[in-house]
Amino acid sequence: MFNNRLREIRTQRGMSVAELARRSKTSRQTITNIELNGQEPSGSLLILISGALDKDPRDIFFYDSVTQVKQNKTA
Numbered sequence: 001m002f003n004n005r006l007r008e009i010r011t012q013r014g015m016s017v018a019e020l021a022r023r024s025k026t027s028r029q030t031i032t033n034i035e036l037n038g039q040e041p042s043g044s045l046l047i048l049i050s051g052a053l054d055k056d057p058r059d060i061f062f063y064d065s066v067t068q069v070k071q072n073k074t075a
Contacts, residue, residue: 003061004034004035004038005059005061006035015052017032020049024045024049024052031049040061041061046060
């Protein structure tokens with residue numbers, strides 16, 4: 001399940017849309033579309049964004065399903 005936490009994580013890191021776009025080699029508009037409109041990034045962009053934020057891509061874009069898997073492993 002696709003669940004986008006990009007804006008939350010970006011702001012926690014104190015990063016602007018422009019800075020994330022620069023670090024992930026894309027445009028501000030693309031980052032905005034992902035954050036606000038739920039646009040799904042390509043696989044390569046997903047990797048670039050997660051690298052720029054130093055986060056596992058699943059923690060940014062698939063949070064609910066990863067959380068469920070982690071909870072099931074501890075139960």
